Amino acid sequence: MHEASIAxxxxxVVEAQARQAGMSRVSGMKLxxxxxxxxxxxxxxxxFEVVGQGTLAEGAEMRMETVPLVARCERCDEDVAVxxxxxxxxxxxxxLLEILSGKELDLVEMWGEGxxxx
Amino acid sequence: xxxxxxxxILDANRRVSAANKRRFDEHGLLVLNLMSSPxxxxxxxxEHCISALAGELAIGVxxxxxxTSLDADRIEAAGAAFAxxxxxxxxxxxxxxxxxxxxxxxxxxxxxxLFVENVGNLVCPAEFDVGEDEKLVxxxxxxxxxxxxxxxxxxxxxxxxxxxxxxxxxHLDADxxxxxxxxxDVHPDMRIFDISCKTGEGLDAFYGWLREAVARKKATxx
Ligand SMILES: Nc1nc2c(ncn2[C@@H]2O[C@H](COP(=O)(O)OP(=O)(O)OP(=O)(O)O)[C@@H](O)[C@H]2O)c(=O)[nH]1
Ligand SMILES: [Mg+2]
Ligand SMILES: [Zn+2]
Numbered sequence: 492m493h494e495a496s497i498a499x500x501x502x503x504v505v506e507a508q509a510r511q512a513g514m515s516r517v518s519g520m521k522l523x524x525x526x527x528x529x530x531x532x533x534x535x536x537x538x539f540e541v542v543g544q545g546t547l548a549e550g551a552e553m554r555m556e557t558v559p560l561v562a563r564c565e566r567c568d569e570d571v572a573v574x575x576x577x578x579x580x581x582x583x584x585x586x587l588l589e590i591l592s593g594k595e596l597d598l599v600e601m602w603g604e605g606x607x608x609x
Numbered sequence: 610x611x612x613x614x615x616x617x618i619l620d621a622n623r624r625v626s627a628a629n630k631r632r633f634d635e636h637g638l639l640v641l642n643l644m645s646s647p648x649x650x651x652x653x654x655x656e657h658c659i660s661a662l663a664g665e666l667a668i669g670v671x672x673x674x675x676x677t678s679l680d681a682d683r684i685e686a687a688g689a690a691f692a693x694x695x696x697x698x699x700x701x702x703x704x705x706x707x708x709x710x711x712x713x714x715x716x717x718x719x720x721x722x723l724f725v726e727n728v729g730n731l732v733c734p735a736e737f738d739v740g741e742d743e744k745l746v747x748x749x750x751x752x753x754x755x756x757x758x759x760x761x762x763x764x765x766x767x768x769x770x771x772x773x774x775x776x777x778x779x780h781l782d783a784d785x786x787x788x789x790x791x792x793x794d795v796h797p798d799m800r801i802f803d804i805s806c807k808t809g810e811g812l813d814a815f816y817g818w819l820r821e822a823v824a825r826k827k828a829t830x831x
Contacts, residue, residue, distance in 0.1 A: 493732040496702060501618050512612045522618075527762055528736075576761035577794045586797030590765075596618045596736075602611040 494530060497596065498538035504598055505548050515605035519552035525595040526560045527576075551603075560593030622737055626705030629712055629740025636717035637830030639823050640725065642739055644763065645747035646756075647729030650773040652680045653806040654747065655724055656687040661816055663688055666721040666823060671695060671711055673703035673728045680726060690720055702733035705740055712740075721823050731760040735767075742826060743767075748792075749774040750783040757791040764792050769800045771815065776805040 501522075509517050524530050532555045543549050560573040566585040578587040617623070633640050643651050652672075659668050669691030672680040681694035693711050695703060703725060715723075725741060727734040735744075746767035748756060751774055757764040764770065770792050778785065785803060792799050802818070804811035 493701075493736060496700070496733045496736065497618060500622065503621060504616055504618050508612065508614060508616060512610070514610065514612070527765070529762065576758065576765075578765075578797055579794070588798065598614065598616045598618055600611065600613050604610075606610045606612070 494534040495538045495542075497528075497530065498535060498542045501535075501539060501598065502542050502546065502548065505551075505601065506546065508598070508601060509547055509603070509606075512601075513606035514601070514603050515547065517548040517551050517601055517603040519554070519602050520548075520598060521554045521556065521600035523556050523558055523595050523597045523599050525558045525593040527590070527593040528596055530555075530596075547603075554600075556599075558592050558595045561591045562587035562593075563589040563591055565589075619736060622704050622706070624705075625709060626738040626740040629705055629708050630742075632712055632717065633723070633740060633742075634829070637827040638717050638720055638723055639826035640723045640739075640741045641822075642725045642727060642734070642741035642744045643747060644727040644731070644734045644744060644767065645729060645749070646731055646752055649729070649747045649749040649752065650806050651726050651729070651747055652683055654771065654773065654804070655684060655689075655726060657806055657809075657812060658724075658816065658819065659684065659687040659689050661812065662819070666819070667719060669693075669715065669720045669723045671703075671708065671723065671725045673697055673707070673726060675699060675701070675728060691715060691723075697728060700733075701728050701730045702737050703727050703739055704737040708739045721827075722819065731756070731763045735760070735763040743769060743822070745769045745771060747771045747773055748788070750778055750781060750785070750788070754784055754787040755791060757788070757795055761795040764795045764799070767796070767799070769802070769818075770796075772801065772803045773806060775803050775810060776807045 536553050562573050564571045564580040566583050667690035670684045672694045678694035681692045684692040695707050744767040802815045
């Protein structure tokens, strides 16, 4: 259900960025979403379809790329893939206190009409 | 046309929240964001804190609920130095924008500690900062041992976990050690307090932590 909250924030960002780029219509976008966000892509698409109605991003296509959850093991001096949200190093057992990736919630690309560079 | 960018979707909220935090910091005011499932005992815990620390810490509370001001009424009746109800009108979390106008009308110097009681929900509140120093997750033993596994982000962003309603343990299958272990899986250095708002067990340790955290924050005031 947090996909609805995220969709609302996403629309604000899309509208602001489109305005800045002078775009009149956004027909698609690409997102990078960290695995730790536990976003269900279909739910986010569905939520955006609802909040986007009547905006310049109505019906926009959404492409999503998932970023794996990776943390740093200080003891092994290595980056470790975190499995099942257990933040202990599978190799040495040390706690993993620094998350390197997996919490992203980024808009990385938008396409549509208008905004040809001046 | 096509635009490439890297824009954090939650950045707008993060910026408003950072502005809130700067204002709290200027006054050396400790702000704690209290989160839990519906009915885990957030308001009850705050009532206890307010009356136990009366005369020692001036505590304010911003209450977030989808509807009603019942919780703020309870906080006021408990003798809080400040109580304000935010109705989120459907939103399942509080964000920085909802806090900002409340901060405008508060006398920040009159408080030692400000709690934000978030909307009962273990998902969305984990994603939205409000300008707090620390997130606290309250978890009641009636919810099942594996909640930290099911809502890992909530337990990862919270530095403190309060395990409430331990008075009910004799009647349940819940295993306190398992709850701790599951929480530490997602947050190895989680600070944990086992409490009962009914019997008062464990609350003194939490009050001690609050006193220290308030003193630490005040000491940072320039
Ligand atoms: N047995 C027992 N009951 C408790 C304890 N703490 C709270 N309760 C009860 O749990 C119920 C819910 O408590 P609240 O404090 O209203 O919970 P809340 O988290 O503020 O609820 P919402 O704001 O609606 O999400 C009340 O009936 C409390 O009396 C406890 O330690 N033990
Ligand atoms: Mg409450
Ligand atoms: Zn290791």
